[in-house]
Amino acid sequence: MSGNPGDPLLAVYDLCLERGGRELFRNLAFAVLPGQLLQVDGPNGAGKTSLLRILAGLSRYGFTGRVERSAPPLYLGHQPAVKALLTPRENLAWHVAGESAYDSRQIEDALAKVGLYGYEDVPSHALSAGQHRRVNLARLYLTARPLWLLDEPFTAIDRGGVADLEALLVAHVERGGAVVMTSHQLLQLDYRVQMLSLTEGLLA
Amino acid sequence: MSAAAQSPGAARFCLVLLRRQLTLAVRRPIEIGNPLLFFAMVVALFPLGLGPAPDQLAGFAPGILWIIALLSNLLTSDTVFRSDFEDGSLEQLLLAPQPLFLSVLAYIGAHWLLTGLLLALVSPLFALMLNLPTPALGTLVASLLLGTAVLSLVGGIGAALTVGLKRGGVLITLLILPFYMPVLIFGSAAVRNAALGIPATPYLAIIGAMLCLAVALAPLAIAAGLRISVDA
Numbered sequence: 001m002s003g004n005p006g007d008p009l010l011a012v013y014d015l016c017l018e019r020g021g022r023e024l025f026r027n028l029a030f031a032v033l034p035g036q037l038l039q040v041d042g043p044n045g046a047g048k049t050s051l052l053r054i055l056a057g058l059s060r061y062g063f064t065g066r067v068e069r070s071a072p073p074l075y076l077g078h079q080p081a082v083k084a085l086l087t088p089r090e091n092l093a094w095h096v097a098g099e100s101a102y103d104s105r106q107i108e109d110a111l112a113k114v115g116l117y118g119y120e121d122v123p124s125h126a127l128s129a130g131q132h133r134r135v136n137l138a139r140l141y142l143t144a145r146p147l148w149l150l151d152e153p154f155t156a157i158d159r160g161g162v163a164d165l166e167a168l169l170v171a172h173v174e175r176g177g178a179v180v181m182t183s184h185q186l187l188q189l190d191y192r193v194q195m196l197s198l199t200e201g202l203l204a
Numbered sequence: 205m206s207a208a209a210q211s212p213g214a215a216r217f218c219l220v221l222l223r224r225q226l227t228l229a230v231r232r233p234i235e236i237g238n239p240l241l242f243f244a245m246v247v248a249l250f251p252l253g254l255g256p257a258p259d260q261l262a263g264f265a266p267g268i269l270w271i272i273a274l275l276s277n278l279l280t281s282d283t284v285f286r287s288d289f290e291d292g293s294l295e296q297l298l299l300a301p302q303p304l305f306l307s308v309l310a311y312i313g314a315h316w317l318l319t320g321l322l323l324a325l326v327s328p329l330f331a332l333m334l335n336l337p338t339p340a341l342g343t344l345v346a347s348l349l350l351g352t353a354v355l356s357l358v359g360g361i362g363a364a365l366t367v368g369l370k371r372g373g374v375l376i377t378l379l380i381l382p383f384y385m386p387v388l389i390f391g392s393a394a395v396r397n398a399a400l401g402i403p404a405t406p407y408l409a410i411i412g413a414m415l416c417l418a419v420a421l422a423p424l425a426i427a428a429g430l431r432i433s434v435d436a
Contacts (some may be wrong), residue, residue, distance in 0.1 A: 058295055059435050075299055077293025085231040086224070094224040096293045097299035098217045098307075 007070060008033050009147040009178050010055060015065035016049055017054070018121065024050060025198040028065070032147065034176040037169060037191055039183060042198045048182040049078070051198065052151050073147040074099075078155075082138040084125035087115055088135045091124060092142065102142055110141035115161060130156040137161075140168060148172065150181040163188075217302045225314030228287075235283070239276035239319050240326060246272045247330045258335045265334035266344070266395035268399060273323050273348055273391075274384055281359025282376050284315050285430065287369045298434055304427040309419070312360045312426070319378070322353025336399060340432040343398035343408070349428060350411045351391040357415075357422035358383045364429030368436050 008031035015028040024047030032038060040048045053059040055067060056075035074097075082091050092107045102110075111120055114134040124132065133156050140148065148169075149201075154162050169179050170191045180196075187193050195203045212220070229236055250268050251261060288294040297307060325347055328341045334343065362380035368374030394407035 014301070053380075056299060058298060060431065061435060072299065072301055075295070077292050077295055079290075079295070081292040081296050083224075083228060083287075083291065083293065090224075090227070094220050096221065096224070096297040096300060096307075098220075098297075098302045099211055101212045110272050202370070 009070050011068040017050055017063045024065050028201060030202045032178045032180060034178055035173050037173045037196050038180045041195045046198050049151055071146055072144050073149050075149045076136060076146040079152050080132045080194050082124055082132045082135045087121045087123055089120045091135055094160045099143060101196040106142060110138040112151050113141050118158060133157060144178045148179045152182055154183055154185055168200045207397055211301045214302045214306045218306050221307055221310040229318050236318050238417060239280055242276045243272050243323060247333055262335040265336040266392045269327060269331060270388055270392040274388055277352055277355040277359060280319050281363050282373055284311055284360055284363045289367045295434055305423045305432050308423045308426045313355050314354040316353050320356055323352060324348035338397035340395055343404045344395045345409060346408055347391045347394040350415050351387045354387050354414050354418045355384060357418040361422055361425045361429060364426040368433035
């Protein structure tokens with residue numbers, strides 16, 4: 001997927017961030033290798049979202065340190081980036097992330113996998129908040145990018161959806177991808193989830 | 205994960221964005237109708253305010269038409285990136301592998317098609333309401349076609365800089381109105397000259413030059429403005 005197997009998909013050196021006069025983290029350094037599933041840990045306001053935005057390349061100023069990416073990551077933020085006036089199919093086919101041109105079959109498959117079979121051509125304003133999140137999560141089934149940065153992916157997702165998503169994350173890292181995610185839930189996975197503490201770095 | 209899943213090229217992505225923006229607008233027709241309605245209302249008010257003397261109206265018509273076109277553009281320029289900012293689409297656009305310069309041009313292009321182009325096309329109707337001499341109609345349409353494109357591009361800079369603010373309406377006006385002035389001056393002068401039977405092509409050429417400059421530089425400023433707005 002990336003250059004050499006074993007090369008880090010993402011490497012972070014000496015990352016320091018201050019917001020509003022408060023130091024959120026300091027000298028944070030870690031690397032994300034293929035096959036790693038990383039959960040960023042910390043209370044509200046600890047800087048988890050800020051860290052993910054820095055890793056994605058959305059925040060360019062206001063921090064010191066260096067982030068190296070071997071390939072563009074897939075970033076899913078708090079907002080679902082789903083247009084209420086477009087149908088789920090159009091939302092994915094014309095997605096502004098410009099990742100790839102998917103055919104309608106691929107999109108139908110992805111929507112079916114997130115439990116939106118039959119909703120492909122319903123205007124999205126008729127869908128619930130959780131279904132909007134699911135349209136966004138369907139991108140995970142479509143993407144070919146190895147590194148996923150997920151900010152609270154379980155928000156507004158029902159229990160069955162959470163289990164499906166957990167299975168998808170495991171399948172992705174087992175294929176040689178990597179995931180960095182924030183969540184307040186403890187993951188129930190048959191896979192080693194590494195915790196990343198914003199104060200102490202990677203925990204064993 | 206096949207290697208076949210390549211990102212679409214920049215040109216193709218621009219067409220996708222254009223189609224997306226136009227579809228969004230068509231599904232909310234009131235947004236397309238608003239600037240036209242504004243144009244019609246204000247044009248209808250001028251004869252009431254200035255007095256219905258046809259000769260007097262004809263003299264003021266170039267300026268009136270151009271000022272209204274400018275204001276209706278100003279009214280809509282705030283909305284170019286707003287909904288995308290609010291639902292998180294803008295973040296995803298900034299992360300897209302395609303050059304932001306061209307993506308931004310697609311957004312502005314869609315905005316121009318829905319405001320400037322439509323305004324220019326219906327403007328002869330309103331010009332006749334103000335008794336503008338018929339030989340000037342062609343120049344009016346041409347100057348509006350070129351001029352509103354400049355306005356959309358410049359307005360996009362203001363929209364990109366203020367999209368992160370809750371109430372950017374007044375600020376965007378202050379920011380971009382000075383840059384609208386040259387377009388207004390040369391646009392209305394072109395129509396006035398045409399109405400008097402003097403060649404208007406030099407003025408149109410100057411607006412065309414402004415458009416070239418705006419196409420080359422405004423997307424850079426818009427892209428930088430969007431990055432700052434999303435970063436903050």
